[in-house]
């Protein structure tokens with residue numbers, strides 16, 4: 001049966017779902033509040049589990065502007081001493097990629113247009129019902145892909161209030177022209193008391209992306225794009241090793257994002273309304289999986305709608321497949337932030353020694369810590 005489907009939200013999840021659904025011959029209208037793609041959002045790591053989906057959709061994302069990291073190196077903050085180094089992209093046939101969010105969105109949007117999705121840009125939807133009506137238009141199904149601050153989730157689901165995790169993420173992009181030529185083009189994580197900083201290249205090394213996380217007692221708002229103060233960021237990380245200082249010296253316009261933990265939703269389905277991506281399972285960024293989970297959701301939802309003539313059966317199957325995995329990733333992400341930030345020097349020393357020994361004596365174990373995330377292939381089902 002050809003369903004007429006509305007998607008609210010043209011982020012990573014909404015656009016991927018639109019492409020996947022069009023490939024199954026469903027009719028798709030996507031509503032996005034932004035009038036055009038901005039440079040908002042900085043870097044996104046897209047791991048093999050999500051790249052597999054984009055490949056299965058025929059998109060070949062490795063041909064889009066991106067970087068392909070050779071390794072991730074963990075360092076102690078003060079002298080930059082290496083705690084562990086894990087090789088990446090050395091053998092895998094499916095690559096692990098790093099994108100500027102704007103490049104990923106732009107390419108997904110072009111693919112959606114090519115696939116025949118009806119795009120309604122500059123359209124903020126406020127009037128929907130769980131009978132699949134959007135602004136007085138009737139559909140067979142509405143997909144809520146409206147992100148971490150989903151109003152659809154607030155309006156239709158029994159969502160408990162999110163809890164501030166006590167952590168703030170600073171995000172910034174630095175042009176490689178503003179750095180010494182010898183500056184590393186690999187992925188590095190620096191771990192210190194109550195803070196950590198991740199740096200990785202984007203657009204084939206033309207930009208270096210920074211995510212710096214600090215702990216704070218209070219924060220008021222969740223979401224993108226609060227302007228931060230570059231001097232405050234530098235002050236927070238003063239006394240950190242040379243690589244961090246050199247990079248932060250070149251930061252001009254950081255943005256700050258308060259990190260919130262969202263209690264798991266009881267259900268993602270409300271009659272003819274279903275959630276996908278951050279609106280269903282927002283997560284803190286410590287395993288870099290929010291967008292990847294949205295991409296996996298998109299594939300499974302389109303697949304189940306194509307396999308089941310009864311929409312309710314398809315939605316139940318989608319939820320049964322996706323909810324346990326997304327919830328486990330959500331919980332894992334929440335725990336991971338704390339490990340990086342151990343303040344007690346003795347405990348930190350022990351943890352770092354453990355990581356160093358694991359990397360030397362059992363590199364496969366160290367590298368394989370998140371295999372259950374990366375090896376998963378939703379396209380195989």
Ligand SMILES: Cc1cc2nc3c(=O)[nH]c(=O)nc-3n(C[C@H](O)[C@H](O)[C@H](O)COP(=O)(O)OP(=O)(O)OC[C@H]3O[C@@H](n4cnc5c(N)ncnc54)[C@H](O)[C@@H]3O)c2cc1C
Pocket residue numbers: 008009010011012013014031032033034043044045046123124125126145146147148151169171211257276277278279285288289290291292293294
């Ligand atoms: C610091 C940080 C680093 C991160 N790093 C990574 C990473 O490396 N890898 C990774 O996988 N994830 C990462 N994430 C998470 C990732 O950004 C999100 O999980 C991902 O963007 C979720 O995709 P989505 O499509 O669900 O929502 P979004 O991408 O947020 O898209 C939602 C869309 O809905 C639109 N919208 C909202 N309301 C309406 C409305 N009423 N009408 C019309 N449109 C509407 C918005 O404009 C937006 O375009 C990170 C997050 C943070 C904070």
